[in-house]
Amino acid sequence: MLPCATARFATVDSRTITVVSAAIRAFNLNVQRGKNHILHDLTVEIPRGVVMGLLGPSGSGKTTFMRSIAGLQRIASGEIHVLDLPAASKPLRSKIGYSTQSASVYSDLTCIQNIRYFASLYLHNEKTPEEILEDVDLSRNADQMAESLSGGERARLALATTLVGSPDLLILDEPTVGLDPVLRVQLWKLFNKLAAQGKTLLVSSHVMDEADSCHQLILLRDGRVLAQGTPAELRLRSGKSRMDEVFISLIGAA
Ligand SMILES: Nc1ncnc2c1ncn2[C@@H]1O[C@H](COP(=O)(O)OP(=O)(O)O)[C@@H](O)[C@H]1O
Numbered sequence: 491m492l493p494c495a496t497a498r499f500a501t502v503d504s505r506t507i508t509v510v511s512a513a514i515r516a517f518n519l520n521v522q523r524g525k526n527h528i529l530h531d532l533t534v535e536i537p538r539g540v541v542m543g544l545l546g547p548s549g550s551g552k553t554t555f556m557r558s559i560a561g562l563q564r565i566a567s568g569e570i571h572v573l574d575l576p577a578a579s580k581p582l583r584s585k586i587g588y589s590t591q592s593a594s595v596y597s598d599l600t601c602i603q604n605i606r607y608f609a610s611l612y613l614h615n616e617k618t619p620e621e622i623l624e625d626v627d628l629s630r631n632a633d634q635m636a637e638s639l640s641g642g643e644r645a646r647l648a649l650a651t652t653l654v655g656s657p658d659l660l661i662l663d664e665p666t667v668g669l670d671p672v673l674r675v676q677l678w679k680l681f682n683k684l685a686a687q688g689k690t691l692l693v694s695s696h697v698m699d700e701a702d703s704c705h706q707l708i709l710l711r712d713g714r715v716l717a718q719g720t721p722a723e724l725r726l727r728s729g730k731s732r733m734d735e736v737f738i739s740l741i742g743a744a
């Protein structure tokens with residue numbers, strides 16, 4: 491069993507308040523793919539309403555962990571709870587927006603047609619396709635064919651497809667890959683805006699300098715959690731300022 495209850499209570503000035511439970515809790519998670527043991531006793535807690543960066547070099551297990559959260563990965567042992575439900579539970583399907591590493595949109599449809607198509611797969615949509623495009627700053631591109639979008643616009647359209655159905659949790663696997671630094675910063679701002687609206691975002695990257703766009707970080711290496719904390723906490727712990735140096739230093743300390 492997971493070590494803590496799903497919702498916790500705290501007493502402040504003799505008033506009892508409910509502390510909102512975590513969005514994701516993984517406990518001693520082990521995952522095997524083929525003959526390879528990929529995730530080793532992974533234990534993390536991801537609070538709600540934050541942008542959580544999942545940072546680690548290629549092959550460190552980011553995609554495998556995300557697949558586990560999305561309920562698409564067979565788990566060898568351990569537990570994983572998502573929005574207070576066991577991963578892969580049916581009710582989670584409408585609560586999670588998952589964008590895979592090779593996220594694609596339909597090139598031969600316009601932006602609005604793409605969103606309408608994804609929306610047609612859901613019974614209930616809190617927002618209209620127009621409102622979803624507005625959320626990702628693509629209103630003026632609504633009638634443009636997806637194939638003619640710039641890299642940044644295409645990335646925002648891919649993000650928009652995960653927003654259909656108004657999920658509480660977004661799992662975005664390397665969404666900024668291939669974008670120039672200015673566009674990357676814009677996309678991270680958008681992630682922060684969505685978190686401010688109450689969504690939880692788990693965003694992976696192998697680019698360490700994206701760390702400062704996140705509220706908290708999980709540093710992953712060889713399928714193990716190297717460290718978890720805010721960028722400031724990890725800098726303090728390692729005594730380094732650049733995040734790639736923080737990472738290397740924490741490997742040395744592990
Ligand atoms: N189907 C598979 N069979 C065996 N090993 C796999 C399979 N898929 C991925 N792996 C291995 O799992 C490790 C982690 O991969 P992945 O989760 O994709 O890492 P990341 O997303 O951080 O690049 C890699 O060593 C990769 O080769």
Ligand SMILES: [Mg+2]
Pocket residue numbers: 552553554591663
């Ligand atoms: Mg990956």
